[in-house]
Amino acid sequence: DVKVTQSSRYLVKRTGEKVFLECVQDMDHENMFWYRQDPGLGLRLIYFSYDVKMKEKGDIPEGYSVSREKKERFSLILESASTNQTSMYLCASSLWSGTGGVGYTFGSGTRLTVV
Amino acid sequence: GENVEQHPSTLSVQEGDSAVIKCTYSDSASNYFPWYKQELGKRPQLIIDIRSNVGEKKDQRIAVTLNKTAKHFSLHITETQPEDSAVYFCAAPGGGGNKLTFGTGTQLKVEL
Numbered sequence: 678d679v680k681v682t683q684s685s686r687y688l689v690k691r692t693g694e695k696v697f698l699e700c701v702q703d704m705d706h707e708n709m710f711w712y713r714q715d716p717g718l719g720l721r722l723i724y725f726s727y728d729v730k731m732k733e734k735g736d737i738p739e740g741y742s743v744s745r746e747k748k749e750r751f752s753l754i755l756e757s758a759s760t761n762q763t764s765m766y767l768c769a770s771s772l773w774s775g776t777g778g779v780g781y782t783f784g785s786g787t788r789l790t791v792v
Numbered sequence: 793g794e795n796v797e798q799h800p801s802t803l804s805v806q807e808g809d810s811a812v813i814k815c816t817y818s819d820s821a822s823n824y825f826p827w828y829k830q831e832l833g834k835r836p837q838l839i840i841d842i843r844s845n846v847g848e849k850k851d852q853r854i855a856v857t858l859n860k861t862a863k864h865f866s867l868h869i870t871e872t873q874p875e876d877s878a879v880y881f882c883a884a885p886g887g888g889g890n891k892l893t894f895g896t897g898t899q900l901k902v903e904l
Contacts, residue, residue, distance in 0.1 A: 708891075717801070
């Protein structure tokens with residue numbers, strides 16, 4: 678019963694390519710997030726969205742953009758892929774809470790290699 | 793924004809021993825503290841969480857404690873088993889938001 682699905686498990690792209698990473702959740706969650714995971718650095722927030730058409734920058738947005746046209750889908754876009762964007766990308770979703778943090782459900786991740 | 797520090801980065805214990813992982817946070821308005829377990833090649837999964845109105849929460853062999861005054865919280869695993877071997881992440885939301893800031897992770901190895 679997979680609830681957060683990332684479209685690709687592994688991707689290899691060339692430097693300068695435009696790359697799309699897709700994430701779909703079936704739990705009717707308001708919140709969706711994109712993180713990248715690198716050894717020794719943990720999970721760092723790239724972008725997030727609390728509603729359709731809404732997006733906010735996280736801690737490391739440079740070189741990335743996002744799109745949320747439908748509630749269940751949140752796309753991460755690498756405008757011009759570079760080798761320093763080689764990483765594991767994790768999508769997550771959660772319910773909205775007006776009183777603070779809530780737990781996430783993560784996708785399985787996309788291992789992106791830029792050559 | 794929120795800053796979360798996690799220690800140690802690696803932890804090796806003998807099967808049956810206890811393991812403790814500690815995190816500190818910076819935003820005194822944070823009110824929710826989850827812990828995630830990530831097994832090799834798998835997604836992070838929520839294993840336990842605590843809200844700021846309680847000081848301790850237990851679930852079988854795992855427990856989390858929170859000290860709001862000192863702004864730190866800890867994960868305790870008792871009677872460790874090989875299947876506890878994984879990377880563990882703590883997180884905190886900062887004030888007023890739903891986004892989580894994660895610690896850098898602890899690689900726990902339970903040796904036979």
